Amino acid sequence: ARVWKVYNDEMDKLDSDRVEDWRDGLDALLVLGGLFSAVLTTFVVETSGRLDFDWGEVSANLLAESVALQRAAMNGIPAHEIASSPLAPSSKFHAQPLDVALNVLWFISLVLSLGTALSAVVAKQWIHQYIAVPTGTPEERAWIRHFRFMGLERWHMALIIGLLPMLIHMSMAIFFLGLLLFLHELNLAIAAI
DSSP, X not given: OHHHHXXXXXXXXXXXXXXXXXXXXXXXXXXXXXXXXXXXXXXXXXXXXXXXXXXXXXXXXXXXXXXXHHHHHHHTOOGGGSOOOSOOTTSOOOOOHHHHHHHHHHHHHHHHHHHHHHHHHHHHHHHHHHHSOOOSOHHHHHHHHHHHHHHHHHTTHHHHHHHHHHHHHHHHHHHHXXXXXXXXXXXXXXXXX
């Protein structure tokens, strides 16, 4: 019947407009999420090292202790009179609360950013499957399109795609909170800008 062909043509136009808007938004999210995650990762690398010993400093302290012991031995001073290095591999490390807070904020931000990017990729795959033209008679195509549309509705696709920008915004807000703390630690004048 001609009604199925008309229905399919009208739905193709309607779907095309909706899907084009979704694709444009998801493409922008993927670019922003990728760039933001790359920038964020550099900060995470910078601060995650603060959660463990600075092994360069430990080595320098142990080397200084070794030199002091050698000098003491050459000058006849007993070894027990030489102060031990405060940083030894066996000593317990306690990270500064600010370093822990920075890493918590930035790892949460990174997880949100990468989760948003992953969700955008999955949404793009769903969209691709949704608009793929099925084979068959016009009536079969109409039923397949309706089945796919009901799947998008059941999975709340429009809501998910609408929430993704909010997730990336939350990620950026958390990052900027951490950046403010990081800059405050470095220099109060820079943080005030």
